[in-house]
Amino acid sequence: MELGAAPDLWLGTVLFLILHVIDTSWAAFYPDLYEDAIRQYQSPLFTIGEFALVACVVYHAFNGLRIILLDYKPAWWIYQRRAATLVFVATLVVLAPTFVLMIGHVLDFYEEDPDLAGWTRSSRSRHNSPPGSW
Amino acid sequence: MVIVVAALALSAFYGLLTRSDRGFELPGRLESTLWSFMRLSGVLIVPLIFGHLAMMHVISGVFDITGGGMTVIGTDVTNESGKAVEFVGARWDMLVAGVAVWRIYDGLLLALVVIHGLNGLRYVVNDYVHPPLANRALNWAIVFGTVALIVLGMARCWPE
Numbered sequence: 001m002e003l004g005a006a007p008d009l010w011l012g013t014v015l016f017l018i019l020h021v022i023d024t025s026w027a028a029f030y031p032d033l034y035e036d037a038i039r040q041y042q043s044p045l046f047t048i049g050e051f052a053l054v055a056c057v058v059y060h061a062f063n064g065l066r067i068i069l070l071d072y073k074p075a076w077w078i079y080q081r082r083a084a085t086l087v088f089v090a091t092l093v094v095l096a097p098t099f100v101l102m103i104g105h106v107l108d109f110y111e112e113d114p115d116l117a118g119w120t121r122s123s124r125s126r127h128n129s130p131p132g133s134w
Numbered sequence: 135m136v137i138v139v140a141a142l143a144l145s146a147f148y149g150l151l152t153r154s155d156r157g158f159e160l161p162g163r164l165e166s167t168l169w170s171f172m173r174l175s176g177v178l179i180v181p182l183i184f185g186h187l188a189m190m191h192v193i194s195g196v197f198d199i200t201g202g203g204m205t206v207i208g209t210d211v212t213n214e215s216g217k218a219v220e221f222v223g224a225r226w227d228m229l230v231a232g233v234a235v236w237r238i239y240d241g242l243l244l245a246l247v248v249i250h251g252l253n254g255l256r257y258v259v260n261d262y263v264h265p266p267l268a269n270r271a272l273n274w275a276i277v278f279g280t281v282a283l284i285v286l287g288m289a290r291c292w293p294e
Contacts, residue, residue, distance in 0.1 A: 010258070014251045018279070021244065021287040027222040028290035038218040041196050054191060057183060064176045071173065098192055105195030 013056045016049070047106055051099065058094050062087040144274055157266050158273030168253055175250045182243045208236060226290070241291040245284055252280045 026034040040046055066083050070076055076083075160168070190196065194207040202216025206224040213220050225236040259272045 010254070014255050017247060017251050018283065021248065021283045024222070025286045025289060027219050031217075031219040034222075035200075035218050038196075038199050042200070047196075050191065050196060054187060057187065061180045061183065065180065068173045068176055098187075101192045102195065105191075105197055109195075109197040 010056070010060075013053065013060065016053055042109070051102065054098060054102070055091075055095055058098070059087070059091045062090045062094075144271070157260070157264065157269030172250060172253060175246045179243070179246050179250060182239070182246070185239075186243060237291045241288055244287045244291075248280055248283045248287070252276050252283075 023034065023037040026037060041050070066087050070080060070083065189207045190199075194201075194204075198204055198207070199218050199221045200216050201213060204213055204216075205211070206213050206221050209224050209228040211224040211228070213224060226234060226240075228234065228236055253276075256273060256276050259269065259276065263269050263272055
């Protein structure tokens, strides 16, 4: 298992994948439901989940490449400790600027509408649908 | 949900019918093909998923999906209504030399990731769930689920 000691994170990624295929199919079959789904994705709960998901995917990508490489070149197992560290470092290096940019989107969104408590939005907003009302 | 119940019923029926005390087994060749597929698809998925994350979460974010008046990422079209469906429609109708590039991109990513992800789930199930009835049921649920998700997700990837 690629996420090793944390199968719950791994499971979360697969569960989100299943959810995401289903909700995206609504764009074609149930347009109104799709608008609701995207509104949910813009809610604070899913924003936190979004950061966690991106972290899981990036880590899984580098760790998966490590596994592929070591399966292909078993002689390189002597470097496996260093490889695992490298995966961790590469994950952090990619995630740092990614999270900065993602936080930028979050701040942009909430700066446009400081009234977080009421979730009301001005009609001037470029985002014309409010986030989840929960 | 329906799939899980159906798979459990099917597994029980199969057990009664064959008196099988074994879990779910794929033919040996398919099992080793899937082993290779996990590596090959992994290499293909990495650039595809990084591109997907860059477009949907980094360059433009989840909040921009409903950004009225904003240019839809990967297209030269403006999302006039600020509706999420218009965002998806703009991407899927984007043609480069007559080719719906984002439909192909999304379709390829979908097929690879669903098989890769659910096959990985199958490995977890086989590592942890040993009782034959439950093992068969979960495996069948995963097989049905894989097919269902690909059909559902690809349904509108083809031009109408």
